[in-house]
Amino acid sequence: MKLSIGAGERRIEGFLSVDIDAALHPDIVADIGRPLDLPDASVECLFCEEVISQIAPEACLGFFRECRRILQPGGVVRILTPDLARFTRAYLERPDWLREIWHRHVGLPLLCDTAAEVLNLGLRGVGPFVYDRATLRCLANSAGLVLHESAFNESLHPAMRGLDMRGPEETLTMYLELTVA
Structure with a gap:
């Protein structure tokens, strides 16, 4: 299973859309600040573009723990978020x-x-918390994940290559990925 977290109206072929807003008709309605109703080791990859800033660090740590729980061996979480x-x-x-x-x-x-x-x-306007690498690395490590630097449209997971909407000259985004430690 491949998930697009905080998908909004965007649909990515081959990915299930996950969003808190049922009016957007996601495949899965979920609040990433709470446990996800998904089996352990059931997710191959998670794509999170412009969504992590919508949750405070405590909730982000909980989300990262959920990512670790639901990721399959070799799974990847791709995070694109504003870079403080x-x-x-x-x-x-x-x-x-x-x-x-x-x-x-x-x-x-x-x-x-x-x-x-x-x-x-x-x-x-971005959300309750604008992250930097050090904070995300701390939260990831606390959740048993390893933070990797990435680049625009590149990914450790082939299914997530070429999905990024805006390049570095069009945005203040940082491109990061998480894997199980």
Whole structure:
């Protein structure tokens, strides 16, 4: 079984969609902040794009523990999530690019059209917690998972190669993968 977690309206061929919002008609309605109703070692891979920031670290640790429980041997969890370090570096070093990304992909009006507005609104809009690698590595290790650096459209699992929606010049995303320790 392959899962697309927090799928929203996006459907990926060969993946079951999982979302908390039943109105989006996912294959599985589930809150990733709670135990998943799936058998142990039943999932080959999980694709999580722009969803981890929707849960606080305590819930993320619980989700990672569930991932470890449901992953088959050799399974992979792919995580694409806003990168706090990249976000803050962009604010300090590339403010015009940050504003451009906001206008192109978010489109909400800015009162003064400044990078400070983008940083503040972006951090609040992403979800309750914007992660960095160190925090995700800590949570993964605590759950018995190993964090691996990845790259746009690359994956340790062939089924997840080429699924990423936006490349590094279009987003503040970090590309990571988790495997069982």
